[in-house]
Amino acid sequence: MEKHNSNRISTIILFVLSLPLFILYFFFFLDVFTVPSTDSIWPESFTLVHWRFLTETLSGKPSIWITTLNTLIFSGCVVAIVLVLSSTAGYALSRLKMPYRSQLLGTLLLLHSFPSVSLLIAIFIILQMIGLYDSLVGVIIIKASLELPFGIWIMKGFYDTVPWEIEMSGVQDGASRFTVWYKLILPQIYPGLAALSIFSFISSWGEYVLPFVLAPSAEQQTLSVYLAGLLSETTAVDYGLLKAVGLFYMLPVMIFYIFTHEKLMNIYGGGGGSKG
Amino acid sequence: MKVKYFLSFFPIIIYSITFAYARDVEIGFWTKNDPIDYRNGSIKMAVMILNEELKIEGADVQVVAKIRSWDGGKAWSNLKQAYSLAMEAGTGPTIILSGHEDIAVWGNSGLIQPIDELLDLDTWPMSNIVESLWGPMSWNGKIWAVPQDAEARLLFFWNKHLAKIGYSESDLEALPDKIASGSYTLYDVLKDAQKMQDQGVVQKGFGFYPRPKKGGDYWQFYRAFDGDMQDSATGKLVLDKQALLAYYQFFHDAVYKYEVTSKNHIGTSWSNWHAAVTSGKAGIWHGGTWQRAEWVDMIGFHSFNENVGFGLMPAGKSGFKPTTLTHPLAYMISRNNDELSQLAARIIAIATEPRINSLHAIKSSHLGITKVQDAQEFYKNNQWPSDTSSLLENAFSLPNNTSFGQYDIAVWNGLTAVWSGRLTPQESVDYITKELNATMGGKVIIK
Amino acid sequence: MKRIPLAYWFLLPAAVSIILFYVLPVILTFVFSFTSMASDTGIYGNHYVYSKNAIRALEKSTLNRDIFKKIIERKYVFDSESLKIISQSKIEKKTQTEIEETLPGTVYSTEKALFEALDKLKNKPRSFRDKKIISRATIRSLNGEEFIEISEMRVAFEKLQIEVGEEDFDLITEVTNTSWHWTTKNYREVFSNPDSWRIFKNTGLYVTLTLGLFNVGCALIIALLTFYMSLGQSKFFRSLWLIPRISPSVLYVLLWRDLMDHSGFISYVMGYFGVAPTNWMGEFPWVTIIVINGFVGASMGMIIFSSAMQAIPKSLLYAASVDGAYMWQQIRRIILPQIRWPILFIASYQTLSLLTSFEYIQLSTDGGPARDTEVWALHAFHTALSNYWGNLRYGFGATLSVVLVVIGIIASITYLKLFKFQVLLQEPPIEN
16 A cells, blocks of 8 residues: 555656656657647647658768768777777776786776867877878777776676686686686676677767767768758758757667667676675 | 861860870868858859860869868857868868958968969959958968958848837838938937837847847947957957947846847847747847848748848947948968969869859858949849948958957857846956956957 | 786787877877967977068067068069079070060069069060969068978078078077967966856856756666666656667757747746746756756666666565565665665766766857856867867867866765775785
8 A cells, every 4th residue: 555655656756857858859759740830839730851861862961871871880880899898808907916906997987087078189189190080990999999998897897796606617627717708707797798888889879079070071970960960050950850860860779778778777787786 | 088077076086085184183172061052052163164274275184172061050160170170180171161260370370371372363353352352361461362252241120110119111211321320329229129119019028139149240239339359550459448348238238228138148049030030029130141041042031121121230329330240251272282272273263253253142142242243234133232332331350360269259258248147247348358368468459 | 938917918908099099198188288289370380470470579589680670671683593493493485584684683672563574574474373483583581471391491591691590590480480389378377267267166066966966866866766666667767767868969959949948848838827938048057057967967877776776685675664664764774875885986977977078068058158157178178179260279278178187086086085996996816
């Protein structure tokens, strides 16, 4: 009885708290498929005209499909690099003896306090020196490097929760430390890999400033830059189109999320564990 | 017979061989993307003509234009930032079309080269360009760019609304002249706007409806109170405290005394702003000549001519002069190898051709840049506003100075502080003076 | 040979990319903070301009007066030197010959006069380019000239027969060089600008309020409430709160803008209460930026807290449920103490994230009105990379970042002390 009551109260509280989100996204879905009215907040009629960008190339813009492909390549590569490098480095920091371990971990956390945007000029110079300015490859490397400290910390947390017995038995069987890591430990942290891949996918899929500043050519454009380009400095903006492109942009992440969100809830296997 | 037949083809064969061996040279062109202008179109056309010229000259070169337009909510900032970095990396365009104020910054850092080294400005069509437009193209004793367009910024008003507060037909007709003579001032604007609100013609906060975002336009209000921006002897920036105070006081009065502009007006979206001025929701506003093209072509406000009157930006108070800002865009040539620079200069000269320039001027409601356009049927018949000479007579332009951006931000922040009510005009002037002294040291003469 | 421990191999790839693309930029940024680098000085290379400013500076300097006079004097001379250059150029032979026959000895004070003289020739130069070649060959002045290479400038000095000592030459190159120079002025500017303190306070307020109300506060409330819900309901609400995070920022801010505009939903609803429609974003800029950031920021804490709560052993919870004051007691006595660490983790991590974030503010209020909502990171972005008139101050922007980093480091160290950082670092029981 009591439980029932409190359940209802919490639902109501949460509903009120989430009200802005309901309103925001309700009107979003409405606007994407309708003709807006000039004097009312309710639309005039149903339309698919905002979706014309799927079949025709908008003037002054690259094709949406090439842009989408670019974005997929960009995000896919970033996720792959972050996963591989964080899972090795996280293992080293969690399980292997080395000098200055705590200092390294502290430094990684401190790096997070550097606003990546203010590093842009320096990053620009470095990319330019190695010849990767204005290329998607350069942006991939940069984005992945900037994501690494977070990834390493998360992975370290997951490795910390794996029982030492697994490793001990592997070593006693005569396997090398690398084999032990690859065959025995890695399968234990699949949830961590899944969670990290979701995080870095969401983060790179939405990344705007890096591709915009470091790869300005139209051929390299990602969806975030394409979308921002639909805004206008002084003229009226086609908001219906902008929102439709926005929804198109969100779809892959939504699909990705639906398939993986169970894993996301496991992220707290890492990040410090239930110690304390 | 057959031989003769064959021979007649000979030149064509030679011609096509040369053509087949012609090198393609890529010329990059960057500017801001605009749906209703003709900037990219002009360059495409110019390249086409240049290629024909090159063929006829027998040159082994053909130009391929690589056009890139920048867009987004901060298109100008984006373009300038991208150009600055791309040039440092050596991947920038050969020609950049941007505001003339960039000449100082890019000239100083060596990204662009003086155009008077590449083009004889005494030849056609540069020789026909309106003299006053060369001022904004110069910096440091050299001419760095060729103007691409010009415009004026105007005060607009809904005739119907003025009629409702007692303007007769002839009053309305005489208003632009009254503004031009300096007898109708900015404070008269506020009074009329207030009358409109009091009589319920427009809602509160819609009487005077200024530009909703930062922009060069606001310097007109400083000039309207006779403020100087640049010291002609030293080229240094100038801040006239008295004019600045009057400028801030004007907006303070608009918001808090006459209450004809709302406190949170700045930040209104452009879409809403355009909707308000084209629907008659707003009574009096200011904007640029080119905006008429946006209202008519993009928003579908076809009854513009019947409904909306316009004039210069009025003088601040009696005794001062009316103003208008012209902000010509400028073709600049990046520092590059000789061949590219020469080809770029030729492209710019062709694009400046009055007939090509008129396409842009008419399509986007800009003013033509050459004198001869007035005699051209297409331009003359379609030009808006029809009398432009009086506009450019009163026009001023922003100074070409490497520190202008910094100076502009400080003055703008001072204005918005007054607008939102955080500071009084006097406090704000003191604050700005202090800030400019701290951050720009000797670069600004404060008087 | 000693074997390299495995740990280093595991660490190497990550270390290389972090050092090259994260640490090195950090060091460079620190170096740049001591320069005057900007879009008008350029990043690479030197550029020597005899501009009005430079000439005024030379006039006031210790430079030898004779040299100064020679530098500012301007004339176009046909002497043996200039004729030699013309004869080696691509200008047509007949023009060259005519120049050699008629012009030697003449001097012109402006380029215009020179061109007029050239146009009077029977075989006048065919193109503007040719005239410019002659102009460059005959000019005897540095006034208004510019050079990319220092060697070009030396040649010009020789051509003008100006004898300069190394000291004077160094002085001239320094004054005319428009490239950036080393300076500590940036730091002085940060501390002397009255706006710095305001922006600093804004940043503090923004971080504290967003963190307290949303990133931790709201996140905790959602996590707790959904903890007691059925699986379906909790999934729904958690997914709902994740949507802002996966929405592109441009779109997300646009939706808020629509909501708060004159013609938006809030104005519509308020209309029923007799409130005139207005731009709510402009009316309450602070509420705007905190709410917009908060609705995105809450999701991270929500996920971490929820999964931490699920990790609490069920036996602990059942023990408490015997108690009468069911939910509140359970939360206070068992759940909150159990998730103390995640809360601290989120608080510290999000403090740093918020300190360096600016995207949503830029898209909504852009720091306005009058820098009322300008935060430090946005200020750095505006200074270094986004100026309406194209004046980008890379060096000063770097200084602003360095200041922000110092604040970030102080915050992290404080949090690390709270974390009892060493607890997280048990020594591995296996040797390599």
